[in-house]
Amino acid sequence: MRTLEQTTQEVLDLASKHFNVPAGSLAPEDDFFKKLGIDSLQTLEMLSRLENHFGIELPDYEVQGVSDFRTLASRIQSRL
Amino acid sequence: MLDLSKYQSIGAALKDALEEFSHEVCLIEADREREKERLTYQDFNARAHPLAKALQDAGFNVGDRASIIMTNQSKWLISAYAIFYAGGVLVPLDYKLTPDEQWRLLEHSGAKVLITEYPIWRQLSVAAGRSAATNVTTALVTEAPKNADLDGAMRWEEFRGSAEPAFVPRARKDVACIVYSSGTGGRPKGCMMTHENYLEQCVALTSIYPFSPGVRYLSILPTNHAIDFMVGFFGPFICGAAVVHLRTLRPEYVREAFSKYKITYVSLVPLVLKNLQKGLQARFDELPSGKRRIFDALVALNKALTKNRPRLGLSRRLLKQVHDPFGGELRTIIIGGAFSEPQTLQFFYDLGIPVANGYGLTEAGTAITVNDLKPFRADTVGKPLPGMELRIVNAGADGIGEVSVRSKTIMSGYLNEPEQTAETIVDGWLMTGDLGRVDATGHLQLFGRKKNMVVTEEGKNIYPEDIEAVFDSLPVKEFCVFAANYIWPQRSLVGEQLLLALHLEPGQTYSDELRRDISARNSKLLNYKRIHGVVLFDEDFPRTASLKIKRNSLAEQIARLDRATAFLPL
Numbered sequence: 001m002r003t004l005e006q007t008t009q010e011v012l013d014l015a016s017k018h019f020n021v022p023a024g025s026l027a028p029e030d031d032f033f034k035k036l037g038i039d040s041l042q043t044l045e046m047l048s049r050l051e052n053h054f055g056i057e058l059p060d061y062e063v064q065g066v067s068d069f070r071t072l073a074s075r076i077q078s079r080l
Numbered sequence: 081m082l083d084l085s086k087y088q089s090i091g092a093a094l095k096d097a098l099e100e101f102s103h104e105v106c107l108i109e110a111d112r113e114r115e116k117e118r119l120t121y122q123d124f125n126a127r128a129h130p131l132a133k134a135l136q137d138a139g140f141n142v143g144d145r146a147s148i149i150m151t152n153q154s155k156w157l158i159s160a161y162a163i164f165y166a167g168g169v170l171v172p173l174d175y176k177l178t179p180d181e182q183w184r185l186l187e188h189s190g191a192k193v194l195i196t197e198y199p200i201w202r203q204l205s206v207a208a209g210r211s212a213a214t215n216v217t218t219a220l221v222t223e224a225p226k227n228a229d230l231d232g233a234m235r236w237e238e239f240r241g242s243a244e245p246a247f248v249p250r251a252r253k254d255v256a257c258i259v260y261s262s263g264t265g266g267r268p269k270g271c272m273m274t275h276e277n278y279l280e281q282c283v284a285l286t287s288i289y290p291f292s293p294g295v296r297y298l299s300i301l302p303t304n305h306a307i308d309f310m311v312g313f314f315g316p317f318i319c320g321a322a323v324v325h326l327r328t329l330r331p332e333y334v335r336e337a338f339s340k341y342k343i344t345y346v347s348l349v350p351l352v353l354k355n356l357q358k359g360l361q362a363r364f365d366e367l368p369s370g371k372r373r374i375f376d377a378l379v380a381l382n383k384a385l386t387k388n389r390p391r392l393g394l395s396r397r398l399l400k401q402v403h404d405p406f407g408g409e410l411r412t413i414i415i416g417g418a419f420s421e422p423q424t425l426q427f428f429y430d431l432g433i434p435v436a437n438g439y440g441l442t443e444a445g446t447a448i449t450v451n452d453l454k455p456f457r458a459d460t461v462g463k464p465l466p467g468m469e470l471r472i473v474n475a476g477a478d479g480i481g482e483v484s485v486r487s488k489t490i491m492s493g494y495l496n497e498p499e500q501t502a503e504t505i506v507d508g509w510l511m512t513g514d515l516g517r518v519d520a521t522g523h524l525q526l527f528g529r530k531k532n533m534v535v536t537e538e539g540k541n542i543y544p545e546d547i548e549a550v551f552d553s554l555p556v557k558e559f560c561v562f563a564a565n566y567i568w569p570q571r572s573l574v575g576e577q578l579l580l581a582l583h584l585e586p587g588q589t590y591s592d593e594l595r596r597d598i599s600a601r602n603s604k605l606l607n608y609k610r611i612h613g614v615v616l617f618d619e620d621f622p623r624t625a626s627l628k629i630k631r632n633s634l635a636e637q638i639a640r641l642d643r644a645t646a647f648l649p650l
Contacts, residue, residue, distance in 0.1 A: 040351075059199070065606070067607060
C-alpha cells in the first residue's frame, strides 16, 4: 500500500512527464492549472492518465473544485 | 412536434409529450462504457409522478421554488418535470460553483426544496453558508451510499408519494425558472424566465434545427445552462427525441458516445470545439503525404460542393474517415456560451460538419441569432431567430453600436432587482451590452463588449464585482476589479482578461510580497475567475455619497493610462 507521500510523488512525476515540465519543478501545493498552464479539458485528460496509472476509477465529481496536486493525490489515495 | 401555441406552460406541454411519444426512448444515461439507464417517455413519467406527489404531500405549492444542483443525468430532468408538474418554479444552479456560492444563490432564490446528488451534498451540508439559507426546508439527495449520514436531507429515491399527483396548471406569463446568469460574491442576477419565454424560444429554434423521434442529442453542457435546458431537455422532449447523458466528460468517453449512440446533435462550448479541431488536425497531419494529398483534395471538393448549403449525405460519403468516428449521423454541432473563432467554424464546415453558431443571453431566453446555414457564414453569428426584433443602438459611422432585442423570449426581469431590470430592459428592449453590426444580408456581426464583464471560452460569464471579495483586506488603500476590455475597448470577444486596479498607500510600493499576496488570494478563485494582472492607479478612486466606487468614472480615468505599460501581468 502506498503512503500519501508516495502517491503525491507519483502524481507529480506523471504530470511532469505528460506535460513536459522538468522533473522536480512541481510541488505538492502547486496549482496545476497555473503551473502546467492547462485548461479544464486537459485536466480531464490528466485524470484519465492517473486512473490508468493507479488502476482506479476517479469520478469527475471527486476532482470538482480541486486545483492543487496534494488534494488531488489525497482523492486518489482514498480510492486505492 | 407538439403545436406549442396551444400551451400555457412547460409542464402542460411536457405532460402531453410524455403521452404522445410514450413508447419512444427519451433518455439514455451512460457511465464510461456502461449504459446505466435507458428510459422511454412512459418510464420517465412513471419516475416523475411519485416525486411530484411526494413534493405536494410535503406542502410544495403552486409558485414555490425548487432548486436542482446536479451534474447532467436522468434524475435532473425527472426532477425538473416533477417540479413543473406540481406547479413549481425551477431554480437550476451551476454544480461547479463553490458550496457557499450555491447556498448564497439558494438563499437569494427563496427555494424551499433542494434536489442534489450525494457528492455535492457532502460538501454543501458542511459549508458555512448553509446556516443563512433557512428557506431551504427540504433537501433531497440522489445516489447516497447505504450508510451515509445525510445530515437532515432525505434520499431522492425514497421520496415517493403513492397516489397520482394532481397536475397544477400555470399561465404563460408565470415564472417557470429563475436562472442565474452570474452572481456569486456580488449582486446575484436571477433571470426570471416565464413559461412563454421557453415556449416561444422552442418554436423559433426547432423551426431551424428540428428534433423528431429517432434524433439523439448528446447533453454535455450543464443542464442548468440556458442552452442545454432548451436543446437538451425541453426541445427534444416536445418532439419525441432522445437525450444522452454521460456521467463522465473525459474526452475518450465523449468520443466513444458519438459512434455508440449515433448522435444527431451536440452542443459544445468554443473551448471544446477548438480542442476537437486540434485533435483532428493532428490526425490529418500524421497522414502519409500521398494519402494527405488525396484527403486535401476531398476536403476541397466537399468545400466547393457545400458552398451554398450543407449536403450531409454527400459529405459523409466523401469524408468517411472524418464522419465515421462521429457516428455518421451527426447533423450539426451547436456552439454556444461564448464567442467562437471563425476559422474554427470554417474548419468543421469544410469537413462537412456544420456548426450552428449563434448569439444569445440567458436574459433573452437563450438564442437571439442563429446561423441558418443558407449559406454558412463563419464571420457572423447568423440572423435573428423568428419572432426576434433586433436593432443597433447608438451606431457609429461604421454601423457598430449596442445590440438590443425585443421578443416574447425576453425575461420578465431580475429577481428582487428592479433597478438592474430597468437598466437592462428599456421600453421593452433588452440592452445586451454587446457591440455589433447588421450586414446587408441581415447577419449580425459582433465586435466586442460594452459592459464590464468577460465570457470565457468555456462559456462562463464573469462579472468583476463577483470576485472582489477574495481581495478583501488586501493591504493597499483601495482596489477594484475590471474587465480589461471594458477599460480599453477592443474590437474583440476573445482573449479577454480581468485586472485588479490598485491604489497603494502613500509611500507604499508594489513589492514582491504584495504581488505574492495577490497571487495567493487569486489562486483561491476557481481558475476561470482569476485575474491576469494589476494596474497601479495613484489617485483616490471616485466614490458615491454612500462611498461605493464609481466604476464607470474610475474606468474612464484608468483608460488614460497606456495599456501596454500599465498592465502588469501577475
